[in-house]
Amino acid sequence: MSQVRSKIVLRSRRGMTRVPPRPFAVRKLCQSLVSLILCGVAAVACGQDSILLKGGELLVGNGTHIKNGALLIRDGKIAAAGRRVRAPRGVETVDVSGKVLTPGLIDVWTTLSAAARGGGGRFDARAADNFNRFDTDNLQAALRGGVTTVYLPARGPDGVCGMGSVVRLAGEDPNTRVLESDAALCVAVGLGRGGPLARVKSRAAFRKLWIDAKAYRRAQEDYAEKLTEYEKKLKERAESGEADTDKAKKNADKSKKNDKGKHSAVRPRRRRPPRGGANTAGNEKPKKKNAKDELKKPVEPAIDRNKELLLRALDGAFLVRVEAHRPEDILDVLDVAEEFNLALILEGASGSARLSELLGERKIPVVLPSTRPMLAFTAGLERYARPDTAAILSDAGAAVYLGSGPAGAGRSATRHLALNVAGAVGAGLSARKALQLVTRDAARLLGIDDRVGSLARGMSADVVVWSDQPFAPGARVERVYIAGKEVYSISDSGDDE
């Protein structure tokens, strides 16, 4: 015991200058200061990730609404949403009493902030790569309209245009921003100029896409079959040949043993017969029976990336969105979709009101743009549109969705998505489902309803705070959160809007 003590004493004395011991109180103060600072840091860190929005009316996105509710955001997700929410002490609280909270609105078809038409024939060109996230004015305007997520199509004159993407309107990190880079294969049918012949060609081209894709698959399957056969035959031959080669090996070994040091003219034996079927096991002649059926390796069909993509679409890996307007074009597209069992979504579909029954039966989702048909005659495809198409399709039981649609350069109707929906309600669409259409239903259409589209626990915290019911005239967006971060605030924007 004394030895240990002395050891300790020795250690403490060695190399240490004697410092007068601090008074107990000071020491404790220092300790508590340090712990306080650490706690503070932790609290700040927690506070930045946690926000409680308290007192507002929650419109969950699936039709339910909760008056005087609260929403807790933590780590970019909705931790809790409801009438009573338990929040950690000291969490940053935002009083939203009198306001209305909704999920961020989703625009299921828009060319917002899209650079000039890209793609150029590449099936795998992605709309997300075309998205100009520095187009601040338009993006801010969209946030002011309550929109947080958009689907961007790949557009082109005709045929396959590329892959559409789902993108959020803020977020430094591309992983936060891009929700789905390859959400759907975009195809245009009948959009190009030209007379009836051009339109027929366009429709035929659409069918041919899938026929060719299937032929390509068959060719690949054939090749795979032939290859297995070929390898099987090679194996058989090798096995029968191996019996000879084994003998030859024994001879060679013997000869090796006999000819030590001599360079063996015989190549080292390999278990697998080498390619080409040539028998290099010694200088033995190939058996007579092999000489007759010279085995030819089957030629692998060239890889066609475009067709590979189409095959993935056929297998249901992603949706196929087709923009078509004329009723006859739409009918043809529906036929092709049925024939090849495509997961089809119709875009544009100006003339779809006439096909409401069929669309109701087949339950093909239809995405309508916001542009209203003008009274004057127009040579454009919008001339097939009717102001009440959404209501007619909805009444027939078809799945209708409202998006902004393509717009001129630098323009987009995304910022007025809420007005667009209100207008559709005025034209006959069900008022009850209005908000749901651009939140939960839209998320389902795009396949992102596990992440966004409703104010539910576990969802990404994409939340919009409105001054009033979203569709009431004069309602303003006051705050927007994307992935839990405040990306817009009416007080900060401060412009004389």
Add this chain to the structure above:
Amino acid sequence: MLAALAVLLGGSALLCADEFVISARGLIDAAGKIQDAALVLVRDGKIVRVGGDAPKGVRVAKFPGGVLSPGLIDVRSALGAFGQLSERADARQPGADARAALDRHQPRIAQALRAGVTAFAVLPSDDNLVGGRSAVVRASGADGLPQVLAAGPLALSLSPRVFMPDREPVSRVGALHMLRSLLRAAGDDEDALGQFAAGKLPGIITTPSAADVLAALSLASEFKLKLALIHNDDARKVAAQLAEAHAGVIVGPYDFDATVREATAAGVLERAGVAVAIAGGLPTAAADTLRIGAAVAVHNGMTPAAARRAITITPAKLLGVDSLLGSIQPKHSADLVVFSGDPLDLRSRVIAVFVAGRRINLESNR
């Protein structure tokens, strides 16, 4: 005896048909605000009284959930126009009159009417320096066809479209000089240009850029003109001058894809104290263009009251017909629309339309 009875009955039926009461949940007043509990007495196509009780024995058209609005007015349209609305050969067409271009049987007028547009102005197009007189048209007259109410304001333009290489003027400098000469020469003439120069007839001038606006305003102050300006650009630069000159501005038409710059102009101008009208742009616009335009303006900063005025009373003022149209007041024409809610709320629908006291059949043949 029987004949006398028939005459009496017929007579009283006529009287009954000419006088009736509209009652609704709300009414849009001249300030653009929605007042509660509306009652309007109509006689012989004119509004006699607003408010009070329904007199006995008078038919009441009840709209318990409805909001009564003045009929919507498209202040800048080509609705019903047949053919071109401008003369190519000469940029000065003071004598031209848009009434000549009106095709009363144009079915699109009925479509617009069913959306609540009870009156519209057909303006000569903006590719002439002096385009001629516009026409103010009531969408449905006694015979059910559109009826020209008045020869409207003189149309002028400083748009780049005026400058064609093979005629004068070819530049803005030339254009302003030409306008000044015309106005000085017009003096006290009785024609449209003379009346305009004397400040008796209002004018509507297309001024795309801020510089055009300022040039027009200087012309207006020099000659003491009554001028409304069609301007759709960033209005911040010229808002103060416009307010000072008491000049009205026509913005729009706005659709859902209106740019931020365009759409915020309405609110900017309103806050500066300028009277703003929102154009409809019919027929190259949807039937409900005026309501969409107003809703877009409100979304982008205009107050709801000003937006409701922008598609009713302000157009009437700029067209010089505000003693007859544009607001629900005694002695005004009974051009009324009943909406199922606030007209700015795009969820509301048109329930009933009256033009000069006649109820319009809203069923379409589509």
